[in-house]
Amino acid sequence: MAIFPNTDRRTVLAGAGAAALTAGLPDALTSPARRMFPRGFRWGASTAGHQIEGNDTNSDLWLMENLPASTYKERAGDADDSYHRFPDDIALLKAIGLNAYRFSIEWSRIEPDPGAFSLAELDYYKRLIAALRHAGIDPVVTFFHVAAPRWFAEKGGWLNQESPDLFARYCDRAARALGDGIAFACTINEPQVGLTYRTFAPDYFKAQDEKQARVHAEAARRTGSDRFVTMDYPDIKGMTPQLISAHAKSFAAIKAAAPHVPTGVTLNLVDFEPGNAGSPFRALRQAAYGTWMSAAKAHGDFVGVQTYRQVPIPGPGAPLPPLPTMPFVEPKDQGEMIKQPTALRNMVEYAYEQTGKPVFVTENGLETDDDRRRAWYIPQVLAGLNEAIAKGVPVIGYLHWSLLDNFEWAQGFKPKFGLASVDHTTFKRTLKPSAAVYGRIARSNAL
Numbered sequence: 446m447a448i449f450p451n452t453d454r455r456t457v458l459a460g461a462g463a464a465a466l467t468a469g470l471p472d473a474l475t476s477p478a479r480r481m482f483p484r485g486f487r488w489g490a491s492t493a494g495h496q497i498e499g500n501d502t503n504s505d506l507w508l509m510e511n512l513p514a515s516t517y518k519e520r521a522g523d524a525d526d527s528y529h530r531f532p533d534d535i536a537l538l539k540a541i542g543l544n545a546y547r548f549s550i551e552w553s554r555i556e557p558d559p560g561a562f563s564l565a566e567l568d569y570y571k572r573l574i575a576a577l578r579h580a581g582i583d584p585v586v587t588f589f590h591v592a593a594p595r596w597f598a599e600k601g602g603w604l605n606q607e608s609p610d611l612f613a614r615y616c617d618r619a620a621r622a623l624g625d626g627i628a629f630a631c632t633i634n635e636p637q638v639g640l641t642y643r644t645f646a647p648d649y650f651k652a653q654d655e656k657q658a659r660v661h662a663e664a665a666r667r668t669g670s671d672r673f674v675t676m677d678y679p680d681i682k683g684m685t686p687q688l689i690s691a692h693a694k695s696f697a698a699i700k701a702a703a704p705h706v707p708t709g710v711t712l713n714l715v716d717f718e719p720g721n722a723g724s725p726f727r728a729l730r731q732a733a734y735g736t737w738m739s740a741a742k743a744h745g746d747f748v749g750v751q752t753y754r755q756v757p758i759p760g761p762g763a764p765l766p767p768l769p770t771m772p773f774v775e776p777k778d779q780g781e782m783i784k785q786p787t788a789l790r791n792m793v794e795y796a797y798e799q800t801g802k803p804v805f806v807t808e809n810g811l812e813t814d815d816d817r818r819r820a821w822y823i824p825q826v827l828a829g830l831n832e833a834i835a836k837g838v839p840v841i842g843y844l845h846w847s848l849l850d851n852f853e854w855a856q857g858f859k860p861k862f863g864l865a866s867v868d869h870t871t872f873k874r875t876l877k878p879s880a881a882v883y884g885r886i887a888r889s890n891a892l
């Protein structure tokens with residue numbers, strides 16, 4: 446099918462979109478032989494603890510997933526058992542030819558009770574980091590990726606005024622223990638994603654929020670707490686001041702403990718584009734991202750960009766398009782998505798323009814059961830990224846989401862983002878053909 450041509454460079458460049466993609470660039474950067482990425486570019490893959498480790502039993506989400514009224518389609522359970530099988534994951538990274546790996550350390554393991562830190566769990570992550578270093582792979586460590594300790598949720602999560610200090614205390618301990626081996630640190634993953642989506646589509650979440658409020662209330666009852674607040678608690682507006690302060694304080698804590706580690710926040714940036722003349726897309730971007738762009742500029746060595754979507758915003762009077770379901774489980778949404786590999790380029794340029802900081806693509810990928818789409822998508826999206834670099838945006842690297850098919854939160858294991866599949870009976874990993882396409886680009890540092 447025309448939409449899935451062979452994915453070698455020549456074909457990609459000869460494809461219908463190539464001229465438009467490269468229009469206006471200097472010849473040296475558009476010539477097939479010269480579409481290089483900067484020296485030292487990080488090529489990697491991303492994951493997160495709760496989504497792959499398995500048995501994150503002390504986390505707030507473990508409880509939420511296991512309540513009878515849970516909105517989760519299934520439980521994380523053993524997930525990909527990466528907790529025990531990280532050597533297999535490192536072998537995959539090596540086999541693909543990658544030099545960076547983003548994963549999260551799980552707060553609920555490291556600080557199982559308030560103020561009680563587990564040296565054994567810190568040591569566990571030390572071994573993971575050492576194994577990556579040994580394999581020549583840069584560890585990119587996220588300190589908070591959606592899941593929190595259960596006790597933290599019981600204390601009101603990010604609505605608790607003390608939450609920034611609680612988070613900074615954990616970051617200080619973890620950075621002091623692990624800092625030597627960390628190559629890059631990410632403070633909080635996508636602290637604004639709920640805010641962004643509610644800014645764009647306030648009504649979209651109404652029904653979902655009502656259901657969620659009931660599950661949170663049940664969790665509070667079961668734990669005997671006043672309120673049980675997780676990252677997907679509906680009151681994201683109320684949580685935002687604490688999240689911003691937590692980012693600032695954790696940035697300071699990590700830098701104090703490990704001054705050599707470049708540190709930043711990672712943001713979920715939907716590419717709001719003009720749908721037609723008079724489109725208020727700039728105002729929407731400002732409303733959705735303004736506060737976090739300022740936070741990233743004030744506290745950070747880089748800004749992490751995570752883009753999965755592009756939404757054209759129509760001019761005044763016209764209704765906003767519906768929000769694509771999250772993630773792209775509907776075939777029609779996949780169709781939309783696949784037309785939009787320019788979204789990442791646009792958001793990388795936007796993040797740099799807003800913050801003046803180097804940009805790290807800490808996530809980007811495609812949810813699809815059809816790996817030919819992923820194999821098509823990767824060179825397309827990287828061609829866009831290459832354009833941003835050619836225009837002068839300092840880009841540290843690209844980390845594909847995800848290394849493995851994993852636990853996609855409320856959607857369970859159905860959505861497939863991985864460069865490798867996982868058999869959930871044997872936990873055997875199998876690389877998909879798209880991994881070879883990505884690996885060829887990574888190894889040659891060129892398209």
Ligand code: BGC
Nearest residue numbers: 493634635713772808846853
């Ligand atoms: C999140 C990941 C998630 C991915 C794909 C990102 O927003 O950081 O945890 O799995 O999107 O849905």
